[in-house]
Amino acid sequence: MNGNKFENFDDIDSHILKILTSDPRAPYSDIAEELKEAGYKMSSEGIRYRVSKLMEATTAFFLLDPDDLSWEIVRIAVKATNADSMKDEAFDRISEMPFWHVTRGIGTYDVYAVGMAPSMRKIDEFVTTIREFDCVENIEHIVVTERRSNLDDYYRTDTEEE
Missing domain, CATH: 3.30.70.920 (Lrp/AsnC effector binding domain/regulation of amino acid metabolism (RAM) domain)
Incomplete structure (x- = not known):
């Protein structure tokens, strides 16, 4: 996919977004721990990079009840x-x-x-x-x-x- 800011959305990105949805201020170290429990080993720096890319590819979409x-x-x-x-x-x-x-x-x-x-x-x-x-x-x-x-x-x- 040429021209996309974020080309390869995968299971790790999905897990990161789920974690951030429940706690938008989760420290990268906590995200790394949760990912480790799910079978993915990543450094805090790797998570920071992915979160940055995810934030570039998402929009703020607050749904009111x-x-x-x-x-x-x-x-x-x-x-x-x-x-x-x-x-x-x-x-x-x-x-x-x-x-x-x-x-x-x-x-x-x-x-x-x-x-x-x-x-x-x-x-x-x-x-x-x-x-x-x-x-x-x-x-x-x-x-x-x-x-x-x-x-x-x-x-x-x-x-x-x-």
């Missing part, structure tokens, strides 16, 4: 019309709205976004605004009421057994 908020979390999925450049227009217009995560890809929908709003009325306004865009064929949304995350699966590498 909806139970701890007074605001609502909304996720939307948008299918753009088939006209030329409508996917680009839908992506650009939604990106200008107050959504903190907007992605475009290939699949059953064209744009996916996550945002927060102080009320259900405000979410309805977001959805109505997007539905009225000429470039949008369909919009689906969900207001998050519960979330479960399994970071072991998120940090999974192809070499780990199922």
Whole structure:
């Protein structure tokens, strides 16, 4: 993979990220000890190097628990019309709205976004605004009421057994 900052994500990197997820301030010596228990022998300097590379390749992505908020979390999925450049227009217009995560890809929908709003009325306004865009064929949304995350699966590498 040419041009990637981080080419060879492996089991050791996965273990390091899992450790840092549970304790972001873990000393490299503690990480080395945990890796040793998992069957990987690395020096603190080797771990420092890997952590530096991992930090270059990751983004800060703090997920808020909806139970701890007074605001609502909304996720939307948008299918753009088939006209030329409508996917680009839908992506650009939604990106200008107050959504903190907007992605475009290939699949059953064209744009996916996550945002927060102080009320259900405000979410309805977001959805109505997007539905009225000429470039949008369909919009689906969900207001998050519960979330479960399994970071072991998120940090999974192809070499780990199922």
